[in-house]
Amino acid sequence: MIHFEDVTRTFGNRTAVERLNLSVGKGELVALLGHNGAGKTTSIKMLVGLLQPSFGQVKVGPYVVSESMREASRLIGYVPDQPFLYDKLSAREFLEFVGELYGLTASEVRTAVQREVERFQLGEFMDRLTESYSHGMRQRTVFAAALIHEPEVLVVDEPMVGLDPQCIRLVKDFLRAYADNGKTVLMSTHTLGIAEEIADRVAVMNSSRLVFEGTVAQLRERVPGVLGTLESLYLALTDVSVFDGNSNGDFRSHSESPVLEP
Structure with missing residues (x-):
C-alpha cells in the first residue's frame, strides 16, 4: 500500500532524505526510527502530501501522491506529532x-x-x-x-509523546489491532521499546538514508556481537558506518540514549 521509490528530498544544498526505498504492505505495522534530523518526518510529510519529493515518487495504493493527492488522501489517515x-x-x-x-x-x-x-x-x-x-x-x-x-493506511508521527501509561496502552493496542485487521500502519517513534513490542518490521534512518529495514531478529544478525534490546541494536547500527562498509564489528557504545525526536 505504501511505496517510497528512490525518493530524495532536498532543501537548498541540504539533503533531508536520500534515495529512500521502502514499502509497507497490508496488514503490516512498520516502525520508522532515527535520530533527530535523520529524515523521518520529512519522509512522512512526503507520504501524506505536505511535501513533494525532489526526485523519485511516493505511492499509496495505485496513486502517486504528488500527482493524485485527492485520491491518495482518501486512503490515508494522518496523526501528526x-x-x-x-x-x-x-x-x-x-x-x-x-x-x-x-x-x-x-x-x-x-x-x-x-x-x-x-x-x-x-x-x-x-x-x-x-x-x-x-x-x-x-x-x-x-x-x-x-x-x-x-482509511486503508494510517500514518502516525511520534504517537506516544506526552501520553500517560493508560493512553499509551490504548494507542499500542489500537495500532496493533488496526494492522491485524488488514490495514497498513507506518509509525515514526523514538520509543524503541514500543517499536520492538508491536512492530512487524523496523526501518532505521541515519543521516538522511535508510540504513536498515527488516525484523528485529534480522537486525540482530546485521549487528553481530550486540545483545539485548532494540535500543542496544539501534545504537550500535547508527553509531558506526555499517551501511558504508566501514564497520569491523567493533561497535562503540553511548553513555546515554540519543534524542530520537523527528
Whole structure:
C-alpha cells in the first residue's frame, strides 16, 4: 500500500532524505526510527502530501501522491506529532467537521463519530471544548479524526509523546489491532521499546538514508556481537558506518540514549 521509490528530498544544498526505498504492505505495522534530523518526518510529510519529493515518487495504493493527492488522501489517515484541534469546537463538532470534509453523508458521519467515540473512550468529553483537554485527550481526538473515514493506511508521527501509561496502552493496542485487521500502519517513534513490542518490521534512518529495514531478529544478525534490546541494536547500527562498509564489528557504545525526536 505504501511505496517510497528512490525518493530524495532536498532543501537548498541540504539533503533531508536520500534515495529512500521502502514499502509497507497490508496488514503490516512498520516502525520508522532515527535520530533527530535523520529524515523521518520529512519522509512522512512526503507520504501524506505536505511535501513533494525532489526526485523519485511516493505511492499509496495505485496513486502517486504528488500527482493524485485527492485520491491518495482518501486512503490515508494522518496523526501528526503535534495534535492540532480547533479549541473553540467540542470533539463532537470537530469530528463531524472532519467527516464532512471527507464527503461523508450526515448518516455516515453520525455512525463514524459514534464508532470513534467508543474506540477511544471519548464519551464524557465529547461536548466539552477541546481547549480544556489534556494532551492525552487531544491525542485521542486527533486519532479519532484520522480514522473518521476508515482509511486503508494510517500514518502516525511520534504517537506516544506526552501520553500517560493508560493512553499509551490504548494507542499500542489500537495500532496493533488496526494492522491485524488488514490495514497498513507506518509509525515514526523514538520509543524503541514500543517499536520492538508491536512492530512487524523496523526501518532505521541515519543521516538522511535508510540504513536498515527488516525484523528485529534480522537486525540482530546485521549487528553481530550486540545483545539485548532494540535500543542496544539501534545504537550500535547508527553509531558506526555499517551501511558504508566501514564497520569491523567493533561497535562503540553511548553513555546515554540519543534524542530520537523527528
